Amino acid sequence: MKAGFAEQVLLSDVARHKDEAIAITPTALNLAYSRVPHVIVISDACRNAVDPFGPLGTVSGSPAYDRPGIIVGIKKSKVDVFYATTPSQTAKEFKGEGFFTKILLEALTNPPPDVRDVCRTFQVQPQSCLRGPLETYLSSEIPLRAAKESPSFDQTPDFTVTSRKPLSFGYAQAQADTGVAIAREPSEDALETIDLPQSMKDLRIRPHDNPLSKNAVLDRLAVAVRSLTFDPDKLASLVRDAGLTESVDEHVGGERGRQSFETATGYSVVGDEVSNVLLSGGLEGEVTMATANRHGTDVRLYPPTRRVPSGQRGSVVLVFKSGTLSVLPILPGCIGTLHLRDGRLVSRSFEMSAQLSRNAGSGDTELRNISMRRALAAALSSTGNLRRLGRAAGDSCAPFIRMSKRADPTLGIYSAYAYALAGNSKGARSVFDWMRHYRSLWNAEGLPAVPVPFDVAMLAGRLSKRVAWDRPRIAPFCPMMSLGWSVMNSFPPTSAIHDAILAAGKHRLNAEWTTFRRSDVGSMLNALLRGEIK
Structure with missing residues (x-):
């Protein structure tokens, strides 16, 4: 795997x-x-x-x-x-x-x-x-x-399983007296025990939800993740029964990165340090000092409206001191936090920049709810159960990815993959449409709309040069989740993708989120520096 x-x-x-x-x-x-x-x-x-x-x-x-x-x-x-x-x-x-x-x-x-x-x-x-x-x-x-x-x-x-027999409705006809005697007054003999009819004995008594199987628990957990409100105690019980406590705690308890930049846009890296920030056309981003008591690096980026070279309009490559790198989108008004382990990107999240968050009136409770949903989706994804989020969940992804005004693109990516893996192409397209047209948060601050993630556009079958350059653009220039590289040929057209990107996909490391060794993807980086890919 x-x-x-x-x-x-x-x-x-x-x-x-x-x-x-x-x-x-x-x-x-x-x-x-x-x-x-x-x-x-x-x-x-x-x-x-x-x-x-x-x-x-x-x-x-x-x-x-x-x-x-x-x-x-x-x-x-x-x-x-x-x-x-x-x-x-x-x-x-x-x-x-x-x-x-x-x-x-x-x-x-x-x-x-x-x-x-x-x-x-x-x-x-x-x-x-x-x-x-x-x-x-x-x-x-x-x-x-x-x-x-x-x-x-x-x-x-x-x-x-995508094949299901058609469902039908039925009703039971009234039967003659079965001989069951029910006492009118409460007593120890309130019910008389009788033998079941022979036809009832022939029914299968094997339990549908076997206690040794976690499939039913995982399905119930997926339903809880999709709900707008959930009981924390019930959710904790489901997580424990599904065997995901350690994975969820790891994502929920992860160290938070920087909350604001002067440009309201950037990244915080935890667990490694950034050695280079590469942008299209040979430009470089700014590496800043991490906040006190945190091992990592912060990267300040400039949205297009800040009058910087147009190279900073889509994708950015962060090169880490461990020798690996990750391709990321530039999201105006958002700050991403990356957690690395042994040079591999194990989790990522995005939050509205603090100065925008204050204007939007977002509270700590809302932030905790989004963090929990993101952790649950990450746990389901890392254990190969992400498709359960898209199974029988309807076509509207808005309740999952739109938590007030704190729309985290990571949740949209998880939702699109869940739909695609469940065979629900209409649901994947609904994620793309929602993310492409939801702009109110960013326009209020004079910032451009956040690009649609590459993964979402690919899974929706909307990956084309025309869509990529239309506003809001598609970014970054390749899948952010490792799974996206595996299924890329199943969602044409791949003709819109640069040959150097396709070649780099064969060198991705085993990680939930796309990670490369810098030494393996020289052709892709050269194409980026020449301005051929953005």
């Missing part, structure tokens, strides 16, 4: 050929245009992260199926992805046989009696089939069977 949901199946020759790998997520996205009504991708493989600075750290796989060039009028295929494990788990084998595959084949060929049904097919004789969704059965059966093994182990399958 390179990052949450950016994973690749390594093939046998990957040691000699770095691209000998299959990228699962873009494969599934491309298969939606295969014209095959229903496609199932099954991965019975471990889902472990590798050393970002090791030989596998920059492996860049390709999709197993390429998206057709002409897709207008095509009815999208239903694509389901079955993973043997959740991210960071190992897929077990016994005597050379995959544990997940064994149970999957059993369910398909000879379903257990308590979940068996009879299906009418084209065969002469009726066939046995599984009653209910396959993923529901496997979500319960695999953890239970794993716990009964000797020695026992943990294994929970994971699913991305």
Whole structure:
């Protein structure tokens, strides 16, 4: 795994050929245009992260199926992805046989009696089939069977399912007296115990929400994140049950960077120091001293209205002393905080500059709520569960990314990826439209509109030179999330992207947010300094 949901199946020759790998997520996205009504991708493989600075750290796989060039009028295929494990788990084998595959084949060929049904097919004789969704059965059966093994182990399958049977409504007819006697006065014998009808005994008693599976908890947590108001105690309980407490605490408790610049625009870096600030056309930004008691660097930037060279109008590259770098947008009126660990960008956030925040009347409670939502989205993303935010959430992303006037572009990026991973292209476009037209915060201070993040434009299918140069522009010039590089070819046109940028994508390090080694992306930096990319 390179990052949450950016994973690749390594093939046998990957040691000699770095691209000998299959990228699962873009494969599934491309298969939606295969014209095959229903496609199932099954991965019975471990889902472990590798050393970002090791030989596998920059492996860049390709999709197993390429998206057709002409897709207008095509009815999208239903694509389901079955993973043997959740991210960071190992897929077990016994005597050379995959544990997940064994149970999957059993369910398909000879379903257990308590979940068996009879299906009418084209065969002469009726066939046995599984009653209910396959993923529901496997979500319960695999953890239970794993716990009964000797020695026992943990294994929970994971699913991305877009195929659902049509729902229907029904009602129960009135029945004759069942013989249930209910006492009129409270007593110890208020209810008489009777035998259930035989038809009731045949119902499946296997629980849908198996306590050994976290899938149901993660879905409830995703719903809580999307709500405008939430109960802190209930939320903490869901986070604990989902096993995300450490990840959420890490993001919520992260050190806050600088809150204001004279230009109301810039970045604070925590966990590393900035050695260079590169802008288009060979220009450089200003590195300032960090505030007291904080290890890092601050970078002051100038929005276009401050009468500085036009090179500072879109993207900025921060080069760190550890030898890595990150490509970032210049967001007028916003200050970004970057947290680095071992040279890799592990989290980022944006806040309205303090002088603008005071004018907008934003309070500490609002800031804490946004911080919590951002931490929850980051935790879901880093564990490969971001798609749950976009599942059955409707088409409006405004409640999630618009918290009063403190619109954090990071939340918009998370929301767009959640929709795209859930197969909701309309939802991804709604994020783009909302971010492109919401300008009131910045116009009030005479600042230009904040650019639409590259990731959001790409996932919405709005990545073109015309849109990139229209106001508000698209920035930065490449995906900010590592996952974006994996799915880039699934959201054409890539013809709008400079060749040096596409080549650099193969060298990104394993990190949630895009991070490069400076020594790997010389061509991209030269194109930036020549003014070819902004």
